[in-house]
Amino acid sequence: MSIQVLLDEFKAVASSPKQQLDNFKAQGKKVIGVLPYYAPEELVYAAGLVPMGMWGSNTKNISRAKEYCATFYCTIAQLALEMLLDGTMDQLDGIITPTICDTLRPMSQNYRVSMGDKMPVIFLAHPQNRFAPWGLQFTIDQYTSVKTELEKIAGKEITNDDINNAIKVYNKSRAVRREFVKLANDHCDIIKPTIRSAVLKAAWFMLKDEYTEKLEALNAELKALPVCDWQGTKVVTSGIICDNPALLAAFEENNVAIAADDVAHESRAFLWDAAEDEADAMMALAKQFAAIDYEVLLYDPKSAENRRGEFVANMVKESGAQGLVLFMQQFCDPEEMEYPYLKKALDDAGIPHIKLGIDQQMRDFGQARTAIQAFADVLELNK
Numbered sequence: 106m107s108i109q110v111l112l113d114e115f116k117a118v119a120s121s122p123k124q125q126l127d128n129f130k131a132q133g134k135k136v137i138g139v140l141p142y143y144a145p146e147e148l149v150y151a152a153g154l155v156p157m158g159m160w161g162s163n164t165k166n167i168s169r170a171k172e173y174c175a176t177f178y179c180t181i182a183q184l185a186l187e188m189l190l191d192g193t194m195d196q197l198d199g200i201i202t203p204t205i206c207d208t209l210r211p212m213s214q215n216y217r218v219s220m221g222d223k224m225p226v227i228f229l230a231h232p233q234n235r236f237a238p239w240g241l242q243f244t245i246d247q248y249t250s251v252k253t254e255l256e257k258i259a260g261k262e263i264t265n266d267d268i269n270n271a272i273k274v275y276n277k278s279r280a281v282r283r284e285f286v287k288l289a290n291d292h293c294d295i296i297k298p299t300i301r302s303a304v305l306k307a308a309w310f311m312l313k314d315e316y317t318e319k320l321e322a323l324n325a326e327l328k329a330l331p332v333c334d335w336q337g338t339k340v341v342t343s344g345i346i347c348d349n350p351a352l353l354a355a356f357e358e359n360n361v362a363i364a365a366d367d368v369a370h371e372s373r374a375f376l377w378d379a380a381e382d383e384a385d386a387m388m389a390l391a392k393q394f395a396a397i398d399y400e401v402l403l404y405d406p407k408s409a410e411n412r413r414g415e416f417v418a419n420m421v422k423e424s425g426a427q428g429l430v431l432f433m434q435q436f437c438d439p440e441e442m443e444y445p446y447l448k449k450a451l452d453d454a455g456i457p458h459i460k461l462g463i464d465q466q467m468r469d470f471g472q473a474r475t476a477i478q479a480f481a482d483v484l485e486l487n488k
Contacts, residue, residue, distance in 0.1 A: 111323045112300055119306040119348075122157065123193050129155050130196050135258060137227075138200035140185055140209065140216075141345075142369060142402055144229055145390050147275050147379070148252050149201075150313065151267035152259040158309025159185040159194065160370055161465045163349045173215040177436045180465040181346060182212045189220050199225040199258050201251060205402050207438055227254045233404035235395045244391035252387075268386035272379045278313040279375035281320045286365060286372055288324055290424060293362035294333040298353040301363055305371045306348050338484040339364040341421045343447075344432035344463075345440065346370035352463070355474040359481035364424035367417050368432075373400060401443045413443070414450025421456050427484040429458040430477070436464075457483060 118125055129136050136155040139146055149156035161184035167174075169190040170183045188194040200220070202213035217226040229251055232243040252263050285304065289296035296304070304323070308316050337360030347353070347368055356363065366372045377397050383389035397403060399416040421429050429451060433440055444460065451458050459480045461473050 106322055106326075108295065108323065108326045111319060111326070112304070114319065115307040115323075116300070116303040118310050119303040122310045125310040126157060126194060126196055129157075135198040136196070137255070137258070138185075138189075138194060138197045140200065140202050141181065142203055142205050142209075142374075143231065143394060143397065144201045144203050145248050145251065145394075146313075147268060147271040147390060148248065148255055148263060150274060151263045151271040152252075152255040153261065154198070154255065154259055155312055157194075157197070159188070159200070160309065160346055160348075161185050162188055162193075163351075163465055165191070165193075166466055173219050174212070178208050178212060179345075179434050179436050181434065182208050184465050186212075186216060186219060189216070195220075195223065197224055199227060199254070201227045201229055203229045203231060205231055208436070225254055225258060227251055231394065235391075235404075236406075241388065241391045241395060244394055245387050248387055248390055265386045268390070269381065272386060272389060273381055274314050274317070276378045276381060278308070278317040278320075279378055281317050281324065282308065282375045283372075284324050285320055285327075288327040290339075290362075290364045291332045292327050292330060293335050293339070293364075295327070295330075298356040298361070298363050299350045302348045302350070302353055302371075308375075335362060336360070337362060338428075338481055338488065339424070339426040340484070341365050341367060341417070341424055341426045341429045342371075342432065343367040343417060343429055344369070345434045345437060346465075347432040347463070349463075349465070349467070349470075352467075352470050352473060355470060355477045358474070359478050361477065361481050361484075364426040365420055367420060369400075369402065401439050411446050411450055414447045415454075417447060418450045418454040418456055421451075422454070427457070427487060428480065429456060430480070431458060431460045433460050433462050434464060435462055457487065 126136055134155050136157050137149045138159045139156045140159045146156040161181040165184055165187055167183045167187055170186040174183045202216050204210040204213050213228055220226060230247055232240045234240045235244060256263055289301050339362045342363055377393055379393035380389045399413045459476055
């Protein structure tokens with residue numbers, strides 16, 4: 106299959122989660138909406154259900170969700186609710202609501218109040234102190250609660266073998282996506298920012314084994330090509346999400362490629378595998394969550410050392426990028442509080458960066474385009 110055909114298929118999936126949901130329902134499958142961040146999708150897959158990521162929308166405005174949400178809630182959370190209320194995603198058979206940040210914690214109850222009569226709303230509270238044995242046990246207890254609710258929806262028991270099989274499927278998917286990110290850097294003449302985003306975004310709307318098979322085919326085609334002699338500049342992107350094609354087009358207009366990313370919706374979602382040789386599969390998933398590092402949304406006992414800032418700065422250097430673009434979600438307290446430390450690490454490393462304030466209701470990117478153009482000019486001069 107040609108590269109263009111594969112890319113078109115990924116783009117079609119990424120642009121229409123409702124169509125994907127309709128397709129699954131037409132096949133008689135039950136589908137579970139999975140909100141950010143770090144929900145154990147493996148349990149959904151192990152139950153024979155379809156996990157579908159819910160990260161808001163770039164094409165909708167908040168209307169119905171205003172009745173349930175404070176105005177300072179981030180648009181990702183509000184637009185996920187909007188899609189449930191306006192009929193876009195109301196065919197789901199349940200949703201999982203993690204509570205990692207200060208918006209998602211109360212927002213979980215907004216989902217329950219607004220949708221609880223229509224579908225099961227499965228509450229998930231991750232521990233911040235997740236490393237100690239009692240932290241691991243808390244995670245297992247929470248995952249067991251999620252597992253119990255999923256078993257009710259699926260009408261079957263989720264066995265240890267089911268979870269182990271799901272872990273293998275997901276580890277393979279994560280590995281293939283990590284490989285794609287590296288290949289995208291080598292072939293940024295083909296994998297432009299909008300295309301790169303679509304390929305990674307499609308993973309949230311497909312069964313992971315089917316997605317992995319398709320991405321393996323794309324990776325094979327890319328590996329067969331010579332490495333691109335890129336004449337433009339390269340950046341690393343950072344933030345919670347940056348999947349708006351209209352905004353990413355500004356990179357392409359200014360000959361800017363994405364060398365790597367520190368984005369929660371993209372690479373941060375598939376950096377950490379679960380052990381495949383753990384006798385207790387639930388413990389394997391708990392240890393996977395405990396292993397997550399360099400994450401602005403999770404507690405770091407060594408945060409005073411600015412390990413995350415240095416990690417991101419090293420990513421820029423190792424990827425061959427000339428700078429970093431930070432997409433700052435409006436009203437995202439964790440990102441706003443972290444920014445001074447990230448800026449210090451980048452400044453200390455001599456890495457130029459820009460910070461763009463965004464939300465998913467933005468339609469006019471004039472200022473952002475100007476900022477990206479000016480930043481591209483600066484990077485070109487510094488090459």
